[in-house]
Amino acid sequence: MTPSVGELVAWLGRxxxxxxxxxxLLAARIRQLIDEGLLPPGAPLPPDRRLAAALSVGRTTVVAAYETLRQEGRLVRRQGSGTRVAPAALTPPGPRVTETSNPMFLHLLDPTDDVILLSCAAPPSPPPELAEAYAGLVLPAHDLGYHPAGLPALREAVARRYEERGVPTSPDRILVTTGAQQAIGLLTRLLVAPGDGVLVEAPTYxxxxxxxxEAAAVPYPVAVGPDGLDVPEAVRLMERHRPALAYVVPHLHNPTGTVLPPLLGRRLVAAAEARGVPLVEDEVLSELGFGDRPGPPPLSSYGTEVIGVGSLSKAxxxxLRIGWVRGPAPLVARLARLKALHDLGSDVPAQLVAARLLGSFEPLLRARVAELRAGHDLLRAELGRRLPSWRCPPASGGQTLWVELPYGDGVSFAQVALRHGVAVLPGSTMDALGGSGRMLRLHFLLPPEVLSQAVRRLAEAWAAYAPEPEAVRGSGPGSRPGSRPAALNAITV
Known part of the structure; x- marks a missing residue:
């Protein structure tokens, strides 16, 4: 359906x-119309001047909104052809990855037969302990089942887990959420308004x-190096812009696997608290380290205002859609009221099971880490054998490898890889700075035979993508047509 200007104005509403x-604000509403399907792929949008006149705003407002959506890949603007919804939103006849469709979730929404997913890093099957916990589940006899802040038993179990890691925590500082994604979403809704700045790492989750x-926030990206976030640059950015929120993954960073040194972590926390910037620490992967000794403590051990986000989805x-927020009690109370507007509380049986698992968590965690270490070693060995030109440094934990192609770019190679039956996550889709063009994030959670098959397919895809020897092509980004790094000037997924 192609709306008239009047229909589009009506759809835009307030x-x-x-x-x-x-x-x-205009870009956010048009984005919503595209995502909901009211503006289908290929649909033309009114010229800048006509829409501006219909909305009683300046033409520059419409131009800037269209340009924001063009940079995200939702709109296509061409001289003489006007502005249209990007055709990449069309359901493709075969597997497809674009800079505007999140490859982590692409095949969850539209599964394709015989595609090995190295793009969505999550355990492929539940551990036996989970089935045992559900088998022994006893529901409360007298309980309405509505707990917006979370079941008291689970809040206490999560608080004890923080205590065991050296971070004093009371249950009133814990909010139970439906996974870490909801936790980050609630924090975004509470703390970030359209146009607000958000400090993010580049690359990041x-x-x-x-x-x-989705919140129409303005990203303030800070590069991640060998020691994690560039903390001095992050401090300078907080001084200049006072972002509404700072989101970091300091320990076993997703996707690079770096670990922020404790001294830099202390400096980051001190700077955020001194400037009143809410600092959100994503801890989802933090306990999946391969070393024999525990990793650095959470950032919340360095300050009272740090907001931690965790979940059981990776371990x-x-x-098991159970996550949580750890933060100051007044913030947790506000988040609980906001959560009540959405779902009145997370699933009670799942919370009871999670509380039981956390009561004897260490054996389960050790088993998961052992599986991850074996998968890590196998994937690196297979890549080294079949794709020796790829740079693949070891990870110190987590679930993924951060791999660098010798030339070309990750987005175009991902298209070729999908045609060969394996889905990978291009680095540029995770980088608001527009970098990481040659990078891929590959997880190692699949069974050994499947990982080996995935690498065989990647090798076949690489042979099709780059059939000539590297010495002939050269290794610079301009050495082959179409091998430019993806330049993203706004947040993409």
Missing amino acids: WSAGRGPLYL PGALDLFR VWGG
Whole structure:
């Protein structure tokens, strides 16, 4: 359906209600119409001047909104052809990855037969302990089942887990959520208004970028190096812009696997608290280290205002949708009221099971880490044997490898890889700075025979993508047509 200008204005509704620049508010509402399917792929949008006149705003507002959506890949603007919804949103006849569709979730929404998913890093099956916990489940005899802040028994279990890690925590500082994604989403809704700035790492977890983009936030990316986040640059950015929120993954960073040294972590926390910037620490992977000694303590051990986000999705199973927020009690109370508007509380049986698992968590965690270490070693060995030109440094924990192609770019190679039956996550989809063009994130959670088959397919895809010897092509980004790094000027997924 192609709407008229009047119909589009009606669909936009009270688009200007809210805080922030008008162009971001307009872009957010058009984005919603595209994502909901009201504006289908290929649909033309009104010219800048006509829409501006219909909305009683300046033309620059419409131009800036269209440009924001063009940079995200949702719109296509061509001289003489006007502005249209990007055709990449069309359901493709075969597997497809684009800079505008999150490859982590692509095949969860539209599964394709015989595609090995190295893009969505989650345990492929639940551990036996989970089935045992459900088998022994006893529901409360007298309980309405509505617990917006979380079941008291689980809040106490999560608080004890923090205590065991050296962070004094009371249950009133814990909010139970339906996974870490909901936790980040609630924090975004509470703390970030359209047009607000959000400090993010570059690269970072793409699911968080999804949420910040949906909130019409302005990303303030800071590069991640060998020692994690560039903390001096992050401090300078907080001084200049005072972002509404800072989101970091300091320990076993997703996707690079780096670990922020404790002294830098202390400096980051001190800077955020001195400037009143809410600092959100994603701890989902923090206990999956391969070393014999515990990793650095959570950032919350360095300050009283740090907001921690955790979940059981990586250590146990993605289908156990249990996450949490640890933060100051007043913030947790506000988040609980916000959560009550959405779902009145997370699933009670799942919370009871999670509380039981956390009561004897160490054996389960050790078993998961042992599986991860074996998968890590196998994937690196297979890549080294079949794709020796790829740079693949070892990870110190977590679930993924951060792999660098010798040339080309990850987005175009991902398209070729999908045609050969394996889905990978291009690095540029995780980088709001527009870098990481040659990078891929590959997880090692699949059974050994499947991982080996995945690498065989990657090798076949690489042979098709780059059939000539590297010495002939050269290794520079301009050495082959179409091998430019993806340049993303706004948050993409």
